[in-house]
Amino acid sequence: MRNKLLPISISSIFIIIFVIFYKGLQDTNIYTPEEKINNEIPTFSAKLFYSNKEVNSSEIFELNNFYLLNIWSSWCVPCRQEHPLLMSLIKNNRIKVIGLNYKDTKKNAKIFLNELGNPFEKIIFDKEGINAIEWGAYGVPESFLIYDGKIIKKYIGPLNRKLLKEINSIIK
Amino acid sequence: MKILKLFLVIFIIFSFNHLKANNEDMKSKITKNLRCLICQGQSVYDSDSEFANSLKILVDKKLNQGLSENQIYEYFKQKYGEWILYDPELNKNTYILWLLPILIFLIGGAIILKTFIIKKK
Numbered sequence: 001m002r003n004k005l006l007p008i009s010i011s012s013i014f015i016i017i018f019v020i021f022y023k024g025l026q027d028t029n030i031y032t033p034e035e036k037i038n039n040e041i042p043t044f045s046a047k048l049f050y051s052n053k054e055v056n057s058s059e060i061f062e063l064n065n066f067y068l069l070n071i072w073s074s075w076c077v078p079c080r081q082e083h084p085l086l087m088s089l090i091k092n093n094r095i096k097v098i099g100l101n102y103k104d105t106k107k108n109a110k111i112f113l114n115e116l117g118n119p120f121e122k123i124i125f126d127k128e129g130i131n132a133i134e135w136g137a138y139g140v141p142e143s144f145l146i147y148d149g150k151i152i153k154k155y156i157g158p159l160n161r162k163l164l165k166e167i168n169s170i171i172k
Numbered sequence: 173m174k175i176l177k178l179f180l181v182i183f184i185i186f187s188f189n190h191l192k193a194n195n196e197d198m199k200s201k202i203t204k205n206l207r208c209l210i211c212q213g214q215s216v217y218d219s220d221s222e223f224a225n226s227l228k229i230l231v232d233k234k235l236n237q238g239l240s241e242n243q244i245y246e247y248f249k250q251k252y253g254e255w256i257l258y259d260p261e262l263n264k265n266t267y268i269l270w271l272l273p274i275l276i277f278l279i280g281g282a283i284i285l286k287t288f289i290i291k292k293k
Contacts, residue, residue, distance in 0.1 A: 005286065009279050020268065103222055129226030130233070136251040138209045138223050 039151050041144075042134040049101055049109070049123035060122055066095040066171045067146040070120070071132055073102045074112035076140040082158040086119040089164060094171045099123040102132050102140050145170065195235050202231050202244055205258045215258065 044057050061067055070086060072079040090097055099120035101109050106125070126132055135144065145153035145167060153170070155163055203217035208224045216224045216231075227248075234244050248256050260266045 006283060009283060013276060013279065016272070020272075103226070128229050129222060130230050133226055133230055133251060138252070 041146055041149055041151055042136075044131055044134045046124040046126065046131050049099070049106070049125040052125075060098060060124070061146060061149060063148050065147070068095055068097045068167065069100060069135070069144040069146060070097060071100045071102050071135070071137050071140050071142045073104045073140045074108040075104065076102075078158040079141045080112075080116070082141055082160075083116045083119070085159050085161070085164050087117050089167065090119045092168060092171065095167070096121045100131060100135075101125050103127065103129045195232075198235060198241060199228070199231055202235075202241055203228055205245070206231075206248060207256050207258055209252065209256065 041057060041061060045054055046057075047053070048055055068086075068089065072083075086097055089095065097119045099122070101123055103126070109123075124131055132138075132140075132142075135142075139156075141158050143155040143159060144151050145155075153167075159167075200217055203224075204215050206216040206227060208214045208216050208219040208221060208227075210221045210223045211219050214224075216227045231244060234247065239247070245257055254260065260269065262270050
């Protein structure tokens with residue numbers, strides 16, 4: 001019995017380690033934060049892009065209304081791709097698009113908007129990237145669909161036609 | 173009296189410096205325990221990405237607001253989930269991680285003890 005204890009324990013340790021690593025292989029190692037749906041939107045105060053006025057989140061997002069918060073920047077190439085989609089989204093007057101200008105300069109952002117159009121009802125100017133963190137975002141572009149003060153959908157990365165259709169069907 | 177005032181001023185300046193230094197220490201301690209989500213495998217402290225830089229600014233602001241270390245961790249955990257902390261908590265997903273080293277240590281200890289007892293006999 002004593003002679004058997006050593007090989008049994010060594011092999012069981014190896015089996016345990018093997019199982020752990022094998023399970024680890026199947027998991028993706030790129031982490032994206034859990035999508036916390038139906039969470040209330042964060043309360044924050046932020047500066048508006050054009051007026052430089054300090055506003056609270058409750059002044060931007062009214063209840064009983066659909067909003068799409070879009071985090072964008074002039075230096076972000078995928079934002080350039082999704083911009084025409086935002087322009088077409090605002091044709092639907094059931095939704096308002098709010099922009100969050102992430103770590104950008106006003107000069108470049110204005111050039112970007114003059115060139116591609118401005119779909120945003122209001123733009124939050126987030127020079128330090130702090131407001132984006134309040135939203136639990138970690139890059140650009142990211143979009144949040146909001147209704148009644150709650151996040152009902154979160155889109156990481158640029159929007160595409162399929163997602164736009166989805167948004168349009170949600171807000172119908 | 174003048175000298176006393178001077179000392180008082182110097183004392184106040186030094187005590188503020190001390191506070192600042194403490195904040196800096198705490199800031200680097202916290203940012204070392206936060207994972208940069210864009211450059212995974214690096215801490216926020218080590219990373220120079222846009223995301224990490226924003227996090228550093230926010231940690232600084234939260235410390236100035238008087239939040240404690242744990243409150244700051246809790247804040248980020250709420251925003252990004254537990255993954256953002258390098259030091260995982262003990263729960264149903266991490267119990268193997270925490271208990272395995274102890275288990276291996278005990279089994280190893282038992283093996284060593286056994287062999288010694290056998291040798292002595």
